[in-house]
Amino acid sequence: MGRFARMALGFTMAMIIISPTFLSATAGAEGKKATPVEGARFDTSFPLKENLNTFLGKDVYVHLRSGKTIQGYVKSVGEHFLHLERLAGRDFYDALVRVDDISAVEAKFREMK
Numbered sequence: 001m002g003r004f005a006r007m008a009l010g011f012t013m014a015m016i017i018i019s020p021t022f023l024s025a026t027a028g029a030e031g032k033k034a035t036p037v038e039g040a041r042f043d044t045s046f047p048l049k050e051n052l053n054t055f056l057g058k059d060v061y062v063h064l065r066s067g068k069t070i071q072g073y074v075k076s077v078g079e080h081f082l083h084l085e086r087l088a089g090r091d092f093y094d095a096l097v098r099v100d101d102i103s104a105v106e107a108k109f110r111e112m113k
Contacts, residue, residue, distance in 0.1 A: 034110040041109075049099055052077045060084075060107035062097060070095055 016018045040058070042051055052060075056070030062084065063069045072095060082102070084095045 012083075032112045035113045037108055037111055042104070048102060048105070049079075050079050052082055052099075052105065053105055054076055055105075058107060060104055063104040063106070064097070065103045066103050069098065 039054060041054060043054075052074060056072065056076070056098055057073060058077060059071065059073050060074075064070070070084060071088035073086050075083040075085040075094070077083075077099075080099055082097045086093055087093045
């Protein structure tokens, strides 16, 4: 068997082994629909602090002007600071973020049900 034939056989065998993994992953998503997360909304007519208040207790990504992103649960929103708890990858840490340093906020608006 030539080199090319062995490579083709190896590739074919790999596809046979890997393809059930992809097929089973997509089969689980069938029948599910994206539904809105209750209470999740942004209102562009409100200041950032008021928008953050709607996500109390919810998981958000906060993008800072420095380029850093912090993921955590909104614990409280004050006049000048945002308190995030249970930071992603740092379970025992909280963060106090200046609201003026926030350039964007991401939050989950839809989930599969």
